[in-house]
Amino acid sequence: MNNNHNHNxxxxxxxxxxxxxxxxxxxxxxxxxxxxxKGVCTIGKGGFGEVCKGxxxxxxxELLQRFNIPEGVDIAIKKIRKDMFDMNEISIxxxxxxxxxxxxxxxxxxxxxxxxxxxxxxxxxxxxxxxDNETNIKNILANILSISTQLxxxxxxxxxxxxxxxxxxxENIMVNENYSNRSFNLDIKLIDxxxxxxxxxxxxCNYNSGTSRFINQTQLGEYRSKQKKNNKTVHNVNNINNVNxxxxxxxxxxxxxxxxxxxxxxxxxxxxxxxxxxxxxxxQDKIFxxxxxxxxxxxxxxxxxxxxxxxxxxxxxDEIFTTLGIPQPKGNNVSNASKVSNVSKVLTLKxxxxxxxxxxxxxxGFGCIFPxxxxxxxxxNNNNSNx
Numbered sequence: 001m002n003n004n005h006n007h008n009x010x011x012x013x014x015x016x017x018x019x020x021x022x023x024x025x026x027x028x029x030x031x032x033x034x035x036x037x038k039g040v041c042t043i044g045k046g047g048f049g050e051v052c053k054g055x056x057x058x059x060x061x062e063l064l065q066r067f068n069i070p071e072g073v074d075i076a077i078k079k080i081r082k083d084m085f086d087m088n089e090i091s092i093x094x095x096x097x098x099x100x101x102x103x104x105x106x107x108x109x110x111x112x113x114x115x116x117x118x119x120x121x122x123x124x125x126x127x128x129x130x131x132d133n134e135t136n137i138k139n140i141l142a143n144i145l146s147i148s149t150q151l152x153x154x155x156x157x158x159x160x161x162x163x164x165x166x167x168x169x170x171e172n173i174m175v176n177e178n179y180s181n182r183s184f185n186l187d188i189k190l191i192d193x194x195x196x197x198x199x200x201x202x203x204x205c206n207y208n209s210g211t212s213r214f215i216n217q218t219q220l221g222e223y224r225s226k227q228k229k230n231n232k233t234v235h236n237v238n239n240i241n242n243v244n245x246x247x248x249x250x251x252x253x254x255x256x257x258x259x260x261x262x263x264x265x266x267x268x269x270x271x272x273x274x275x276x277x278x279x280x281x282x283x284q285d286k287i288f289x290x291x292x293x294x295x296x297x298x299x300x301x302x303x304x305x306x307x308x309x310x311x312x313x314x315x316x317x318d319e320i321f322t323t324l325g326i327p328q329p330k331g332n333n334v335s336n337a338s339k340v341s342n343v344s345k346v347l348t349l350k351x352x353x354x355x356x357x358x359x360x361x362x363x364x365g366f367g368c369i370f371p372x373x374x375x376x377x378x379x380x381n382n383n384n385s386n387x
Contacts, residue, residue, distance in 0.1 A: 016087040021108035029116055032060050033077055049079040053121055067107035067118060074121035085115045092193050095161055101154035103189050122189045124176030131268055140265055143186040145292050148262050149324050154190045155254050156317060162199040164250040167192060167210040168257035170265055199247045214257035216305060251313035259302050297323045
């Protein structure tokens with residue numbers, strides 16, 4: 001059965017490639033593109049293949065016309081082994097090629113061994129690496145509202161086209177310093193659609209794909225419990241009767257990863273890294289209090305994950321857009337949008353209610369929102385590290 005499935009999949013891939021891509025002789029890609037350094041791929045390599053930076057050669061104008069590549073621009077050429085290629089990636093790239101915050105897709109070529117995907121070359125670096133020094137951290141904090149807004153719009157535009165990114169994280173966000181009109185801005189592009197899927201064929205989406213810390217374990221547990229069949233956990237959505245529920249699950253996964261990403265780039269910390277919690281706690285109030293109020297509210301959406309996942313993806317999207325001040329379409333009902341009207345009230349949580357021991361004192365500060373960041377927990381961690 002599996003052999004037949006793989007055979008059919010390979011045939012589908014082959015037909016799609018022949019229909020959508022241009023055939024070239026084996027190992028002739030250098031005839032079409034000149035690399036920044038002759039014969040050297042200057043961006044990176046991985047198990048899938050490699051990515052090169054180059055330009056279309058001047059005598060290949062017919063290719064330029066077909067791919068609509070602007071003359072003289074730098075492009076990225078992604079070279080993928082055929083046995084690692086999934087036609088789904090090209091299908092998605094073609095659908096999203098005109099979105100503002102997405103790297104533009106030009107076209108593809110193929111020979112007997114590789115697929116070559118040509119895309120807009122994005123200047124800058126990964127947001128994950130950009131925050132490695134204090135100057136850049138200050139740039140991020142100064143532009144955090146713009147970054148949060150650009151990324152929210154990018155995700156929303158993908159969802160409107162029926163695309164689930166499925167791997168939102170700072171490593172998949174390119175950031176470029178933009179000096180224009182005497183102002184400094186950080187522009188972003190959302191990249192890497194290797195794990196993405198389409199809501200039109202939601203059964204192919206894999207909830208377990210992506211980086212674990214960006215996947216909410218509570219929802220993952222509920223999701224898995226629904227997928228048990230013959231005492232085996234099925235990671236896809238084949239057995240969810242309501243397809244719309246399945247689509248909603250994956251959209252919420254993207255939005256949850258979005259919030260975790262914003263949290264991590266603000267505080268320069270891996271949210272699951274216990275060793276850095278003390279470092280975060282020592283400066284958490286100063287950073288938090290310096291943020292625009294709508295970004296404070298955005299972070300507070302992580303406060304109660306159970307409430308978050310009880311909402312529909314549309315309510316979550318509207319809540320994020322309202323919090324950031326992104327204009328909503330006319331007639332859009334956002335009555336369930338952000339209800340956090342006074343951040344200072346949320347930052348002071350009384351723990352001496354009937355449900356708690358009356359000896360407990362009033363909890364104040366950022367640690368009340370995220371209990372794992374409280375100083376008493378940090379002390380315990382420090383004591384363990386000194387042992």
